[in-house]
Amino acid sequence: MVSDLQLRRENRVVIAHIYTATAAIALGAIFGVFQGFARADTIVAPSWFDYYRILTMHGVLMALVFTTFFITGLSLFVTYRSIPRERRLAVGWFGWGLMLVGTALAAVTIISGNATVLYTFYAPMKASPWFYIGATLLVLGTWVVAFEIFENINYFRKNNPGAPIPLVVFCAGATFVMWIVATLGVVAEMCLLIPWAFGWTHGINVLLTRMFFWYFGHPLVYFWIMGAYIIWYNIIPTRYGGNVFSDGLTRLAFIMLILLSTPVGIHHEFMEPGISTTWKMLHTLTTYGVAIPSFITAFAIFASFELAAIARGRRGFIATVRGLPWNDPTFSSAALGMILFILGGFGGLVNASYSMDTVIHNTVWIVGHFHVTVGGPVALTFLGAAYWMIPRLTGRALWKPHVALFQTRMWFFGMLIMSFSMHYAGLLGAPRRTAEVGYLGATTANVWQPYMLLAAAGGFFLFVSILTFVAVALGTLFQNAKTESMDVAFATPAQPATETPLMLQRLYRWGVVALALAILAYAGPLGELLRNPGYLAPGMRTW
Amino acid sequence: MHIHRYERWWMTFGIAMLVVFLLMIGFAAFADNINPPSGLQQVDPQKLSQTPPFDKPGLRKLPNGTYEAYYVAEVFNFIPATLSVPVGSKVTFYVTSADVVHGFFIPRTDINMMAIPGWVNTQSHTFTRSGDYLLICHEYCGIGHQNMFARIAVH
Numbered sequence: 001m002v003s004d005l006q007l008r009r010e011n012r013v014v015i016a017h018i019y020t021a022t023a024a025i026a027l028g029a030i031f032g033v034f035q036g037f038a039r040a041d042t043i044v045a046p047s048w049f050d051y052y053r054i055l056t057m058h059g060v061l062m063a064l065v066f067t068t069f070f071i072t073g074l075s076l077f078v079t080y081r082s083i084p085r086e087r088r089l090a091v092g093w094f095g096w097g098l099m100l101v102g103t104a105l106a107a108v109t110i111i112s113g114n115a116t117v118l119y120t121f122y123a124p125m126k127a128s129p130w131f132y133i134g135a136t137l138l139v140l141g142t143w144v145v146a147f148e149i150f151e152n153i154n155y156f157r158k159n160n161p162g163a164p165i166p167l168v169v170f171c172a173g174a175t176f177v178m179w180i181v182a183t184l185g186v187v188a189e190m191c192l193l194i195p196w197a198f199g200w201t202h203g204i205n206v207l208l209t210r211m212f213f214w215y216f217g218h219p220l221v222y223f224w225i226m227g228a229y230i231i232w233y234n235i236i237p238t239r240y241g242g243n244v245f246s247d248g249l250t251r252l253a254f255i256m257l258i259l260l261s262t263p264v265g266i267h268h269e270f271m272e273p274g275i276s277t278t279w280k281m282l283h284t285l286t287t288y289g290v291a292i293p294s295f296i297t298a299f300a301i302f303a304s305f306e307l308a309a310i311a312r313g314r315r316g317f318i319a320t321v322r323g324l325p326w327n328d329p330t331f332s333s334a335a336l337g338m339i340l341f342i343l344g345g346f347g348g349l350v351n352a353s354y355s356m357d358t359v360i361h362n363t364v365w366i367v368g369h370f371h372v373t374v375g376g377p378v379a380l381t382f383l384g385a386a387y388w389m390i391p392r393l394t395g396r397a398l399w400k401p402h403v404a405l406f407q408t409r410m411w412f413f414g415m416l417i418m419s420f421s422m423h424y425a426g427l428l429g430a431p432r433r434t435a436e437v438g439y440l441g442a443t444t445a446n447v448w449q450p451y452m453l454l455a456a457a458g459g460f461f462l463f464v465s466i467l468t469f470v471a472v473a474l475g476t477l478f479q480n481a482k483t484e485s486m487d488v489a490f491a492t493p494a495q496p497a498t499e500t501p502l503m504l505q506r507l508y509r510w511g512v513v514a515l516a517l518a519i520l521a522y523a524g525p526l527g528e529l530l531r532n533p534g535y536l537a538p539g540m541r542t543w
Numbered sequence: 544m545h546i547h548r549y550e551r552w553w554m555t556f557g558i559a560m561l562v563v564f565l566l567m568i569g570f571a572a573f574a575d576n577i578n579p580p581s582g583l584q585q586v587d588p589q590k591l592s593q594t595p596p597f598d599k600p601g602l603r604k605l606p607n608g609t610y611e612a613y614y615v616a617e618v619f620n621f622i623p624a625t626l627s628v629p630v631g632s633k634v635t636f637y638v639t640s641a642d643v644v645h646g647f648f649i650p651r652t653d654i655n656m657m658a659i660p661g662w663v664n665t666q667s668h669t670f671t672r673s674g675d676y677l678l679i680c681h682e683y684c685g686i687g688h689q690n691m692f693a694r695i696a697v698h
Contacts, residue, residue, distance in 0.1 A: 052683065118683055122644050124660065125685065206644065206659055248544040271655055273582035273662035277572075280579055284568060288561045295557040299550050354568050355577045358655045362646050362681040429650025431681035435689040442692075444650050444677045501544055534585040535661030542618050542643055542685025 002084045007486060010080045011393045013092040017073025018386060018393070020100060021066050022473050025379070028061035029466035036418075036459030040452040041436060051435035052116045052543060059119030060110065063220070063374065064138065065103050070382045071227040072099070072145040075172035077389060078230065081488045082166040083152050091151070095144035102137025105130050116543040118433065120217070121193070123209045126539030129197035136190045139183050146176035153507065164505045167247055168234040168490045174254035175226040177511040178219060178261050181518060185215030185265075196539060203536025207274045207529055214265035215522060222261035222290070224374050226254065228381040232301055232334060235385060237491035239331035240324055242308030245300040247493035248500040253300070255504060256293040258514045263521030264290055270357045274534075279525040280354055286521060287352035294345065301338065307494065329404035333384025336412040340376030340419075344369060347423065362433075364455075365426020372419035375462070380411055383469050390473060395482040399475030407468040414461025417454060425451035580656040582664040588641050591615055597639060602626055614638040616645035616658040619687035621678055627696045630673040639663045646681035649695065657682060670697040 002010075031054045037043045038051055076092055108130075109115040115131035153165055153173050165173065189212035196204045233250050237243055244250055266283035269275055309320040325331045347369040350356045360366060387404050391397055398404060430437050430448040437452065439445040571577040591597045596613045600622045603611045612634050615622045628634055638647045640658040647656045647664070651672075656664045670676075680691035 050686075052686065052688070055683075116686075122682075125643050206661060210644075210659075246544075246546075249546070249550070269657075270579040271664075272657045273580065273584075273659055273664035275581060276583065277578050277581045280581065281569075281572065285565060288565055291561060292554075292558065295554060296550075299553045303547070303550070349564065353564070354579060355571045356568075358579060358653060361655050362648065429648070431646070431648060431679055433683040433688070434679075434681070437689070439677055439679065439692050442677045442694075443675065495545065499544055504544070532585070535587060537588075537660050540642060542687075 002086065006086065009089055010087075010092075011486070013089050013096065014073050014077045014080070014389070015393050016093075016096050017069050017076065018389065019473070020096070020103075021069035021073065021382075022386070022470060024061045024066040024069060024103075025466055026470045028058050028066060029463050031055075031058040031061070033459055033463035036456035038435065039437065040456040041438065041449070042453065042456060050113070050116070052118070053110065053113060055433065056110050056116055056118050057107070060106060063119050064135070067224045067227070067374065067378065067382075068138065068142060069099065070386075071175065071223065072096070072142060074227060074230065074382075074385065074389070075149055075175060076145065077393070078168045078172050078234070078490070079149050079152050082169045082490065083156050085152075085155065087152075091144060091148045095141050095148060097141070098144055099138050099141030102134045102139075102141055105134030105137065107134075109134065113543070120213060122213070123193065123196075123204050123206050124537035124539040125542055126197055129194055132190055132193045132197055136187065136194070139186060139190075142176075142179065142183070146180055149173055149176055150508075164247075164500060165507070166490075167244060167250060167493065168230065170251055170505070170507065171226070171230045171233060171254050173507050174251075174258050174510075175223065175230065177507055178226065178258045178514065179223050181258070181511060181514045182216050182219030182223065182262050184515075185212045185262075188212045189216070203538055205529075205533050206535075206537050207272070208533070210269060210272070211265075211275075211522070211526060211529065214268040215262065215518070216265075217268060218265045218287075219261040221370070221374060222257055224378040225294075226257055228334075228337065228378045229253070229257075229297055231381050231385045232297065232338070234490045235388060236301075236331060236334050237304050237308070238489060239328050239388075240305070240308050241311075242304045242491065243494040244491045245304045245307070245493075246495065248504050249296055249300055250493075251500060251504040253293040253296040255506075255510050256296075257290070258510050259517055260286060260290040260293070262514060262518040264352075265522075266525060267352045267357070270354065271361045274529060275525050276528060277354075279528070282521065282524070284352060284354040288349075291345070291349070327405060329398070329401055329408055330384040330388040332405060333387070333408040333411075334377075334381045336408060337377035337380035337384070340372050340380070340412070340415060343419070344373035344376055347372070360426050362431060363426035364422045364430045364432045367432045368419040368422025368426060371422065372415060376415055376419070380408060380415075383411070384408060386469075386473060390476050391484045392486050392488050394477060395484050395486050396476050396480040397484050399472050399479050403468060404472045407465050407472065410461055410465040410468065414458045414465055416458070418458025418462065421451040421455035421458060425455070580664050580666040582637075582662060584663040584665075585661055586639050586663055588639065588660040591639070591641055596637075602628065602634075609633040609635065612636050614647065614658075614693075615641055616647060616680065616691075617641035618643065618685050619680070619691040621647075621680070621691065621693035624693045625696070626693070627698065628670060630670060630697050632697075633667060633669040635665060635667040637663055637665050643684050644682050645684050645691070647678070648681040649676050649678050652676065654678075655681075673697050 115127035264287040676695040
């Protein structure tokens with residue numbers, strides 16, 4: 001057992017991560033709601049209003065900052081609580097500090113107008129070098145957190161020879177093994193961008209930077225999803241008195257995510273020149289493969305619901321669904337997120353398709369897709385998990401749980417409205433990432449306008465929902481007394497974990513296999529490009 | 544490790560579904576020749592004004608009755624800004640960028656591609672319906688991105 005003081009010291013590291021994520025989502029929401037209304041042409045933007053600068057802030061804060069800080073916080077939390085020991089927290093704090101400095105650096109360059117390049121920072125648009133350095137520090141900070149998690153896993157293995165790594169720590173460890181493999185791509189890209197932005201090199205291979213970016217960009221979304229899966233498998237069953245459906249299958253799903261998240265990135269580049277159709281076809285195949293761990297997860301989650309219902313003597317679909325704790329903000333949030341994820345999965349099959357992507361590439365359909373995935377299952381699950389974690393970190397009861405419940409439902413309906421409108425407008429041809437889509441009254445563009453308005457209305461619901469979340473998170477911190485226990489229990493498997501084959505208890509060697517697969521998947525397109533690299537762009541500022 | 548019977552059925556169903564989808568995509572690609580644009584030709588963006596055919600962007604009619612349309616994308620214009628083709632024409636579009644990354648998208652058609660400096664991208668479409676089509680840049684390219692569009696009249 002660890003001392004009370006030690007527990008509080010550990011909690012402070014996690015609280016720092018989780019509340020930084022909260023600040024990011026709050027700011028991101030403010031920028032988001034402005035975008036929705038500006039695009040729908042319902043507000044007359046003041047002259048200083050710069051849609052693309054705000055869009056860059058929104059994307060960076062939501063996609064890179066909120067998600068990353070939440071996952072690092074969550075992973076440290078489950079690791080610290082599952083492997084109790086006397087430990088120094090310098091590494092955990094250092095990781096957080098590095099991520100924060102990186103975020104601040106990037107934010108300052110964006111707000112000052114020196115990095116209006118969106119969160120994909122496509123060259124040869126050339127931002128201030130400090131933007132790229134900030135983003136790199138954010139990534140390096142996550143590597144420090146990964147090191148802290150791996151160090152604890154190694155400690156556990158050394159002191160518990162032969163015992164399987166606790167399931168929840170295995171899931172967190174797998175998430176960061178995948179993350180290390182994936183972030184090698186963005187770090188490689190930064191090694192090209194930073195010297196070029198400083199003017200030390202005179203040109204950059206545009207296609208190479210895009211390939212490096214998407215090598216990282218797709219597994220980035222799986223990083224988010226693995227974060228949500230950690231919660232779905234290990235925390236959500238505790239809300240309805242259930243179990244992890246299967247220890248082995250959970251580990252299998254995470255190992256498959258380590259292996260298959262990275263060798264898929266070219267499906268973001270279907271419409272590009274310079275990449276042969278062979279490689280595009282190959283990445284369609286691998287992208288469809290990464291759906292398999294999600295199939296395993298869907299089965300495991302619903303089976304866990306059903307087994308818990310049967311244990312209470314309830315049988316059948318309706319009885320199972322009605323027996324679930326829909327009034328618990330943590331459960332309700334995750335479960336509504338799961339419903340959104342089913343919709344997101346359908347859309348994803350279209351996006352990953354070699355031929356169908358032509359219809360929707362770079363239309364606002366894509367924006368609808370990633371809002372219903374990262375903004376649906378991922379963000380909703382994270383906010384719900386925050387409602388579960390914050391009392392266990394602070395010892396304070398959740399402030400106004402019924403308000404928290406309102407927040408999750410508001411989010412669900414807001415997201416349904418917004419993402420439906422975006423998907424539909426995308427099918428009608430409305431482009432993404434565009435300040436206004438009127439095109440001087442062109443008839444093609446006229447049909448998009450009602451959907452832009454509907455999307456803005458959905459966005460407004462989401463904005464209110466996020467403000468509500470922030471109120472509950474801060475209310476808990478400042479209003480409520482310390483009455484709660486800080487004990488944590490994670491869900492345990494129905495069958496004992498010792499039945500899990502040794503192969504499914506490995507972590508690092510699957511990381512090595514994943515890297516090999518990624519190299520294999522990119523050897524073709526990368527080799528083709530490097531044999532014929534072509535033009536090196538000097539870069540320019542177009543904003 | 545025990546895997547429940549229903550889980551085996553579910554996984555078999557799921558994987559079979561993916562295989563069916565992939566076969567459909569493969570059939571579309573190999574039998575119907577539905578492929579994404581993948582131009583592999585290179586060009587120097589700084590010498591476009593001296594490089595035919597991009598020195599004179601626009602429409603060319605081929606002896607077999609089809610058309611080729613050459614476009615230069617630059618901040619924040621498409622050249623040519625207007626184009627006129629007879630209804631029923633098959634047009635093969637060629638596009639390159641003079642500066643940053645742009646998009647080349649004609650809603651209500653099969654034309655959707657990226658224009659990347661240094662590369663020529665290409666895609667074909669047969670305009671079976673008459674009307675005024677909008678050609679828009681659908682990749683953020685800078686402060687005037689929302690003003691970057693051109694018109695194609697099909698009559």
